[in-house]
Amino acid sequence: MGTAHEFAAAAERPLLRSLLAVEDLGIRFHTEGGTVQAVNGLSFNLRRGRTLAVVGESGSGKSATGLALLGLHDRRRTEVSGRVEFDGVELSGLDERRMSSYRGSRIAMVFQDALTALSPYHTVEHQLTDAYRRRTGVGRRQARTRAIDMLARVGIPDPGRRVDEYPHEFSGGMRQRVMIAMALMGEPDLVIADEPTTALDVTVQAQILELLTEIQAESQLAILLITHDLGVVAGVAHDVMVMYAGRCVEYGPAARVLAAPEHPYTTGLLRSVPTLSGDPDSELVPIAGSPPNLLDPPGGCAFHPRCELRTQVSGDRCTTVVPILGPGSADGRTRACHLAVERITA
Amino acid sequence: MFGFILRRGLGAALILFAVSAVTFFLFFALPSDPARLSCGKTCTPQTLAAIRHNLGVDRPLFDQYWQFLHGIFDGRHFGATWCAAPCLGYSFVNHKSVTSTLADRFPATLSLAVGASVLILTVGVGLGVIAALRRGQALDKRLTAIALVGSSMQVYFVGIVARYLLVDEFSVLPQPGYSPITSDPGKWFGGMILPWSTLAVVSAATYVRFTRSSMIEAEAQEYVRTARAQGLPPRVVHLRYAWRGAMTLVLTQFGLDLGLFLGSAVITETTFNIHGIAQLAVSSVTDLDLPMITGTVLVAAAFIVLCNVAVDLCYAFIDPRVRL
Numbered sequence: 130m131g132t133a134h135e136f137a138a139a140a141e142r143p144l145l146r147s148l149l150a151v152e153d154l155g156i157r158f159h160t161e162g163g164t165v166q167a168v169n170g171l172s173f174n175l176r177r178g179r180t181l182a183v184v185g186e187s188g189s190g191k192s193a194t195g196l197a198l199l200g201l202h203d204r205r206r207t208e209v210s211g212r213v214e215f216d217g218v219e220l221s222g223l224d225e226r227r228m229s230s231y232r233g234s235r236i237a238m239v240f241q242d243a244l245t246a247l248s249p250y251h252t253v254e255h256q257l258t259d260a261y262r263r264r265t266g267v268g269r270r271q272a273r274t275r276a277i278d279m280l281a282r283v284g285i286p287d288p289g290r291r292v293d294e295y296p297h298e299f300s301g302g303m304r305q306r307v308m309i310a311m312a313l314m315g316e317p318d319l320v321i322a323d324e325p326t327t328a329l330d331v332t333v334q335a336q337i338l339e340l341l342t343e344i345q346a347e348s349q350l351a352i353l354l355i356t357h358d359l360g361v362v363a364g365v366a367h368d369v370m371v372m373y374a375g376r377c378v379e380y381g382p383a384a385r386v387l388a389a390p391e392h393p394y395t396t397g398l399l400r401s402v403p404t405l406s407g408d409p410d411s412e413l414v415p416i417a418g419s420p421p422n423l424l425d426p427p428g429g430c431a432f433h434p435r436c437e438l439r440t441q442v443s444g445d446r447c448t449t450v451v452p453i454l455g456p457g458s459a460d461g462r463t464r465a466c467h468l469a470v471e472r473i474t475a
Numbered sequence: 476m477f478g479f480i481l482r483r484g485l486g487a488a489l490i491l492f493a494v495s496a497v498t499f500f501l502f503f504a505l506p507s508d509p510a511r512l513s514c515g516k517t518c519t520p521q522t523l524a525a526i527r528h529n530l531g532v533d534r535p536l537f538d539q540y541w542q543f544l545h546g547i548f549d550g551r552h553f554g555a556t557w558c559a560a561p562c563l564g565y566s567f568v569n570h571k572s573v574t575s576t577l578a579d580r581f582p583a584t585l586s587l588a589v590g591a592s593v594l595i596l597t598v599g600v601g602l603g604v605i606a607a608l609r610r611g612q613a614l615d616k617r618l619t620a621i622a623l624v625g626s627s628m629q630v631y632f633v634g635i636v637a638r639y640l641l642v643d644e645f646s647v648l649p650q651p652g653y654s655p656i657t658s659d660p661g662k663w664f665g666g667m668i669l670p671w672s673t674l675a676v677v678s679a680a681t682y683v684r685f686t687r688s689s690m691i692e693a694e695a696q697e698y699v700r701t702a703r704a705q706g707l708p709p710r711v712v713h714l715r716y717a718w719r720g721a722m723t724l725v726l727t728q729f730g731l732d733l734g735l736f737l738g739s740a741v742i743t744e745t746t747f748n749i750h751g752i753a754q755l756a757v758s759s760v761t762d763l764d765l766p767m768i769t770g771t772v773l774v775a776a777a778f779i780v781l782c783n784v785a786v787d788l789c790y791a792f793i794d795p796r797v798r799l
Contacts, residue, residue: 201704205611225709233706240701248698249796250719259715260705295795311705 147174147214148318148351149198154211156193156202156375165423167193169375171211177318178345180352182366182383184359184398188420190375191355195321198353199236200228216318233260237312241324243304247296253280253307254292261314279310283340302333309340319351326361338365359402363387371395374421374431377454381462389474391457391464393438396473430467442467483787487780494776498769499540508532510567529553543769563773564766566759573770576755581774583653584751587743588736590667591674592729599679600725603686607721608713610691618683625680630739634673634746642669651747670747678732686725693720723794730786734779 156168168190175181183191196202197209200223213220220231232238240246248256257279258272267275273292280288283306296304305325312320322341326334342365344350354366362369366383371394379392390396397416418435421427433439433447452465458474466473510527511518527533531542531553545551546562553565556572563573606618641647649665656663693699694717702716703709740753752771759767791797 196700199704201700229703229706229708231706232704238701238704240697240704242697245697246701248702248716248719250794251716259711260702260707263708263711264706297796311701315706 146176148177148216149175149353150212150214151194151198152212152214154194154197154213155209156190156197157208157210158193159206159208160424162424166426167375167423168197171372171375171377173370173377173380175319175351175353177351178349179368180342180345180354180366182354182356182362182369183372184356184362184369185372186357186420188374188423189372191357191372192323194372195238195323195353195355198321199232199238200225201232201238233317234264234315235317236319236321237315237317239305239308239312239320239322239325242328243299243308244296244301244328246308247304247311249295249297252293252295253299256296257292257307257311257314264315275314276310279313280307282313282344283307283310284336285310301329302336305329305333305337306340309337309344313344316348317350319353321353321355323355324357325354327356327358334361335364341365359387359398371398374423374426376431376451376465377463378432378466379457379462379464380454381457381459381464385459385462389458391462391470391473392466393436393468393473394432397435397437430465438468438473441472479787479791483784487777487784490780491773491777495544495769495773496540498772499543500536502765502768503536563770566764566767568759568762568764568767573766576767577752577770577774580750580752580755582655583749584737584740584744584753586653586656586663586667587670587674587740587749587751590671591678592733592736594671594675595679595682596725596729598675599682600686600722602679603683603725604690604713604718604721606683606687607690607694610687615687619687622680622683625676626678626684628677628680630673630677630742631746633676634669634743637673638669638747651749653749653751670743670749673746674743678736682725682728685728686721689721689724690717692724693717696720719793723790726786726790726793730783730790733782733786737775737779 151174152172154168154171155166158165158167171190171194173181183194185191193202193207197207198213198220200209200220202209209221211221215231215236220228223231247253251259254273254276257276258269261267261275262269262272265272277288277292280292285291285303285306291299291303296307299307305328309325320341325341326337329337338361341352341354345352352365354361356362362383369379369381369383369386370377371379371386371392373394379386379390379395381391386395387399390399394416397414400414401416403413416435417437421431421434427434427448429446429448429450430436430452436447439447446467450467452467454463454465456462457464458470464470510523510532514523514526524533531539534542542551543564546558546560546564548560550560550562551558556565558565558572558574561574563577565572566576569576602618602622606615606622609615638651642650648669649662651669652666654662654666694713696717699712699717699720702712707716737753740751741757743749744751744754745757752775755767756771756775758764759771787797
């Protein structure tokens with residue numbers, strides 16, 4: 130995969146070294162129906178203090194990517210290839226025990242639905258302090274104080290009392306805050322947030338995203354924000370990576386990608402979500418068709434069966450040749466489409 | 476908590492009342508005449524009538540039931556004999572009070588049930604967890620196979636073979652049987668080893684399989700993944716987080732099985748010659764000993780109701796979402 134290396138090299142050009150460098154990541158699931166290539170040749174970088182949004186429909190491989198970075202995939206059924214370098218250390222191939230030393234302390238995860246992602250059997254205090262105490266060896270009292278501080282930091286009122294409660298006693302938004310407080314316990318450098326706001330209603334979504342941004346500003350946290358919601362991306366992400374059928378189809382600064390997408394899939398995604406800035410009378414257009422069956426993916430560009438602009442490409446390249454990730458209109462932008470940039474933005 | 480105990484207490488009382496009424500009236504349909512039984516071989520109609528009157532069996536049925544309930548709370552007379560509360564009646568076959576007979580027999584059944592439950596849960600849950608954690612590996616396959624064989628065994632087969640081999644042939648274990656724990660704990664334990672182990676071999680297998688599947692289900696829960704994502708060591712993730720979820724399922728199963736244990740106690744007690752409640756129930760039915768039947772059924776029902784309350788309390792202890 131020469132292209133992946135070129136891309137990684139191009140992305141490393143910035144002066145600051147990457148905190149997270151992923152190169153040619155491949156994830157294969159062995160299912161009863163056969164083997165699924167969930168992620169294919171994925172490369173990206175993330176620096177401290179930055180947020181990279183990974184966007185795509187369900188099945189695009191975005192969540193699998195987040196889990197695989199920390200080795201949280203089901204090792205019985207999943208095969209991960211490629212390189213994951215975190216702060217200069219190669220993470221891929223570490224055994225469960227050595228991987229554990231990164232989890233929670235340096236890389237923390239925030240999951241989608243805090244009701245199922247938090248243990249129903251343990252108090253918030255226990256869940257916040259268990260790993261922290263085992264790692265640091267501090268006493269119960271001190272850990273509890275820290276847990277209360279973290280709950281206060283994520284904006285939970287009366288944290289001294291609520292720390293003794295169970296997750297089911299919290300509202301959805303407050304529960305997600307608990308989840309974030311839990312991620313912050315170990316003062317991580319990177320937070321992987323997998324659909325952190327999907328289970329919440331819109332006003333609470335905004336609060337949670339604002340909270341993440343605030344914490345990032347305070348601590349130079351790097352955030353990998355996995356979401357299907359482009360609306361979420363606009364406010365918080367610096368960069369965005371759009372995924373389709375396990376591949377990156379477009380990458381670039383969030384503001385630019387959202388303003389002028391250079392891949393037909395991104396265009397389609399944007400047209401299907403309402404925006405506050407857009408024309409309120411403009412119609413929302415869903416992308417025709419459905420995500421590809423990964424057990425039997427379409428040949429060539431995986432998006433071609435749903436692509437409106439396919440007819441503008443001469444010959445049958447869309448159905449036979451997988452488009453490589455190439456430069457977009459500006460520096461730092463890449464895209465994987467056979468059609469020239471001008472023909473998409475026009 | 477207080478509300479729970481009050482609710483369950485009332486519920487238990489209602490259930491026991493219903494059970495007593497049903498058994499009392501049901502067994503009256505039996506062709507049994509206690510006065511006739513107690514009258515002996517040389518029985519004149521006059522003595523029979525006198526005994527009938529003394530025992531109160533010449534009164535209307537509902538009156539007799541009322542007397543029975545009265546006896547439970549206040550005690551009552553049977554002819555010249557005073558039966559103190561809680562009086563569950565008087566056996567005319569054995570000429571003994573039902574309450575004292577039950578008090579004699581109950582500890583044997585209780586020893587059997589409690590000891591076997593502890594062993595079944597420890598062995599079954601322990602091996603089940605091991606099988607789940609070694610899923611798909613040789614150890615798991617071996618355990619699952621052994622469990623399958625074990626669960627297709629019967630107490631009266633395993634028990635008799637084991638008794639023949641371990642007790643009669645090689646004298647590894649003492650003779651099975653019940654002796655009171657208060658008089659000689661060592662003898663009590665020795666006599667119980669074989670019955671407990673037999674029950675464990677036969678029933679633990681079910682718990683191995685059940686725990687295995689519950690544990691595998693729990694391991695797939697998102698909160699277990701969160702525990703891993705926090706960097707908790709695998710041992711803690713399995714035994715503190717996943718195990719907790721698996722136990723709620725196992726406990727539910729155990730609550731349902733308690734009644735079954737008591738039912739199968741008839742076979743166990745007969746196999747190992749333990750004179751417990753179950754044997755008493757069988758002999759009472761054969762002897763048409765109505766008061767004894769009613770008494771054993773009531774005590775068994777009370778035992779099951781109590782066990783279920785205990786299981787519910789454990790359930791609430793494990794899962795804080797359960798409101799009492």
